[in-house]
Amino acid sequence: MNGNYLTNISILYRNTQKFFDKVLSQYDIGSGQLLFLFFINEHEGITMQELSQNGEVDKGTTTKSVQRLIEQGYVQARTDENDRRIKRLYTTEKVAEVMKTLYEYRKELRTGLSAGVDFETFETLLGKVVENSRAYSEPEERYPRIRIAGLQKMTLLDYPGKVAAVIFTSGCNFKCPYCHNRDLVFVPDNYEFYQPEEVLSYLEKRKGILDGVCISGGEPLIQENLEEFIAEIKNLGYLVKLDTNGNRPERLKQLCESGMIDYVAMDVKNSPEKYAQTVGLNNEVFRLENIKESVAYLMASDIDYEFRTTVAKELHEKEDLLTIARWIRGAKHYYLQQYTESPNVIQPGFHAYDNEEMKQLCKAVREFVPSAELRGLKEG
Numbered sequence: 001m002n003g004n005y006l007t008n009i010s011i012l013y014r015n016t017q018k019f020f021d022k023v024l025s026q027y028d029i030g031s032g033q034l035l036f037l038f039f040i041n042e043h044e045g046i047t048m049q050e051l052s053q054n055g056e057v058d059k060g061t062t063t064k065s066v067q068r069l070i071e072q073g074y075v076q077a078r079t080d081e082n083d084r085r086i087k088r089l090y091t092t093e094k095v096a097e098v099m100k101t102l103y104e105y106r107k108e109l110r111t112g113l114s115a116g117v118d119f120e121t122f123e124t125l126l127g128k129v130v131e132n133s134r135a136y137s138e139p140e141e142r143y144p145r146i147r148i149a150g151l152q153k154m155t156l157l158d159y160p161g162k163v164a165a166v167i168f169t170s171g172c173n174f175k176c177p178y179c180h181n182r183d184l185v186f187v188p189d190n191y192e193f194y195q196p197e198e199v200l201s202y203l204e205k206r207k208g209i210l211d212g213v214c215i216s217g218g219e220p221l222i223q224e225n226l227e228e229f230i231a232e233i234k235n236l237g238y239l240v241k242l243d244t245n246g247n248r249p250e251r252l253k254q255l256c257e258s259g260m261i262d263y264v265a266m267d268v269k270n271s272p273e274k275y276a277q278t279v280g281l282n283n284e285v286f287r288l289e290n291i292k293e294s295v296a297y298l299m300a301s302d303i304d305y306e307f308r309t310t311v312a313k314e315l316h317e318k319e320d321l322l323t324i325a326r327w328i329r330g331a332k333h334y335y336l337q338q339y340t341e342s343p344n345v346i347q348p349g350f351h352a353y354d355n356e357e358m359k360q361l362c363k364a365v366r367e368f369v370p371s372a373e374l375r376g377l378k379e380g
Contacts, residue, residue, distance in 0.1 A: 005189075016031070016109065017031040017032075019031075019105075019109055020034055020105070020109075023105050024102075024105070027098055027102075028072055029069075029072070029074070030068075032061075032065055033065045033068055033069055034102070035055060036051060036055070036062070036065045036066060036069065037069060037074060037075070037091070037095070037102070038102070038106075039051060039054060039055070040066075040069075040075055040089050040090070040091055041091050041095060041099060044089075044090050044091065045088045045089070045090060046088065046089055047086055047087065047088055047089070048062055048063065048066060048087065048089065051066070051089065066089065073092055073094045074091065074092060074094055074095045075089055075090070075091060075092065075095070076089075076090055076091075076092055077089055077090075078090060145223060145224030145225050146169070146196050146223055146224070146225050146226065146229050147169060147170040147171060147187070147193055147223065148167055148168070148169060148170070148193055148194040148195075148196060148199055149168050149169060149170035149183070149184055149187070149191060149193060149194070149218065150166075150167075150168035150184075150194070151165065151166070151167055151168070151194055151199055151202070152165060152166035152168070153165055153202070153206075154210065155214070158214045158216070158241070159211070159212045159214050159239070159241045159263065160263075160306070160333075162211040162212040162239060162241075163209070163210055163211050163212075164210060164211060164212040164213060164214050164239075164241070165202075165203065165206070165210055165212075165213050165214070166213075166214040166216055167199060167213060167214065167215050167216065168184060168216050168217060168218060169184075169215065169216070169217045169218045169219070169220045169223050169226075170183075170184055170187045170191065170193070170217070170218050171184070171185070171187060171217070171218050171219065171222055171223070172184060172185045172217060172218045172219040172222070172245070173219055173222055173245070173247050173248075174219065174245055174247065174269075174279040174280060174281065175279065175280030175281065175346065176269065176278060176279050176280050176346065177280050177346050177347035177350070178310070178312050178314075178315065178339060178345060178346070178347065178350045179345065179346045180340060180341075180342035180344060180345050181342070181344050182344050182345065182346045183344060184217060184218040185218065185346065186346075196229055196232075200232055200233070200236070203233060203236050203238065204236060207236060207237060207238075210238065211238070211239060212238050212239035212240065212241055212262070212263075213233050213238045213239070213240055213241070214240075214241045214242075214243060215230065215240060215241070215242050215243065216243040217243065217244075219244065219245050219247070219248075220242060220243065220244060221242075221244055221247075221248040221251045221252060221255075222248065226255075227254075227255065227258065227260065230255070230260045230261075231260060234260055239262040239263070240260060240261055240262055240263075241261075241262065241263040241264070241265065242255065242261050242263070242264050242265070243265045243266075243267075244264065244265070244266050244267070244294075245266070245267050245269070245279070245291075246266045246267065246268075246290065246291045246294030246295065247287075247290045247291065247294075248290070248294075249290050249293040249294040249297060252264070252294055252297065252298075253297055256297075256301060256303050261303065262303075262304065263303070263304045263305065263306075264298060264303060264304075264305040264306075265305070265306050265307075265308060266294060266295070266298060266305065266306070266307055266308070267307075267308055267309070267310070268291070268295065268307045268308070268309050268324055268327075268328065269291075269309065269310075270309070270315060270316060270320055270324070271319075271320040271321075271323035271324055271327075272288055272323070272327070273323075274315065274320060275288055275291065276288075277315075278315050280346070295307070295327070295328060299328070299330065299331060304332070305332060305333070306331075306332065306333035306334065306335060307328050307331050307333070307334045307335070308334070308335040308336075308337055308375070309321065309324060309334075309335075309336055309337065310337040310338075310339055311336055311337065311338060311339055311352070311353060311358065311361065312339040312350040312351065312352065313339075313350070313351045313352065313353055314349070314350050314351065315350070318361060318364060321336070321361055321364065321365050322364060322365065322367075322368070324365075325365040325367070325368035325369045325372070326368050328368075328369060329368045329369060330369070331369050331371065332371060333371050333373075334365070334369045334371060334372045334373070335372070335373055335374070335375040336358060336361060336362050336365065336372065336373075336374055336375070337374075337375045337376045338352050338353065338355075338358050338374070338375075338376045338377050338378065339351070339352040339353075340352065340376065340378075352378075355377050355378060358374055358377060359374065362374050
């Protein structure tokens with residue numbers, strides 16, 4: 001299952017700690033201090049800074065662990081003969097008495113872990129994985145937190161009245177069971193992302209052909225550095241439409257008031273009573289106040305916007321849609337979208353109202369939102 005390696009690494013780390021904490025308790029040495037002690041023993045005269053760099057550990061953690069070893073009498077710090085500003089670390093005679101046993105415990109653990117495993121190959125591969133991990137400790141990419149999962153190069157449907165491209169960001173703060181693209185919510189480890197520079201290069205070449213760009217998801221407003229990325233798109237001369245679930249009202253306001261967003265499409269998932277169920281969250285986690293704040297902000301703003309509800313039989317009854325309509329009474333645009341089954345849906349088993357039923361639902365909704373329209377009806 002995707003993501004199991006994270007769980008396994010955590011379990012391996014905790015079980016290793018438990019083993020050493022148990023066998024080392026007689027020496028008053030904790031598992032966190034043991035690695036420092038091994039390294040000092042094998043590199044007598046090492047400095048605190050070198051010790052931190054070797055283990056890729058922050059200076060505070062190193063200082064705390066080494067100070068504890070000094071207090072226990074296992075390590076001593078001596079002033080460098082040539083530079084009195086430098087302290088060098090050495091083991092004491094007390095360590096010499098127990099070091100053989102400590103190495104035996106380390107060997108015992110390795111033997112236990114290697115049961116049924118080609119451990120030398122595992123160590124080689126693990127070393128390579130660790131090396132790869134360093135690339136993520138200080139990312140060099142221009143937009144280190146923008147994750148672009150998809151690019152639709154041209155659409156006439158997603159940006160009303162415009163020819164546009166759609167950029168799909170990955171990750172979402174909702175888990176709507178009827179969502180048709182689970183990979184944008186539960187991002188697989190092997191997902192191949194687009195590089196932001198690659199997308200911007202495409203948009204550069206399509207200037208004069210495309211009018212706008214839709215930023216969709218997933219949920220775009222959970223992306224860090226989103227503002228900087230949108231600014232690059234605006235600099236190319238494009239109109240920008242934002243698709244959002246409305247759960248980050250402060251960030252929505254910030255983007256709209258910065259002048260970088262020209263159109264907002266916000267999903268209104270269901271009536272307030274059914275909202276948490278519809279977005280796949282429990283009531284303790286979900287905050288309806290965020291959705292209400294976003295709705296109120298858009299309706300009072302000068303920005304062009306639409307609300308939309310994807311309608312599924314198992315989640316939406318006529319009264320739910322009427323409740324939504326009363327809630328957004330007077331909205332500029334409201335669309336009822338027909339649910340479409342997908343092989344990549346989060347939870348299979350939802351069904352669509354047929355075209356005639358959708359028309360009747362839309363007619364009922366127009367009592368409160370005269371601008372209501374249907375979208376995505378199946379042909380035939």
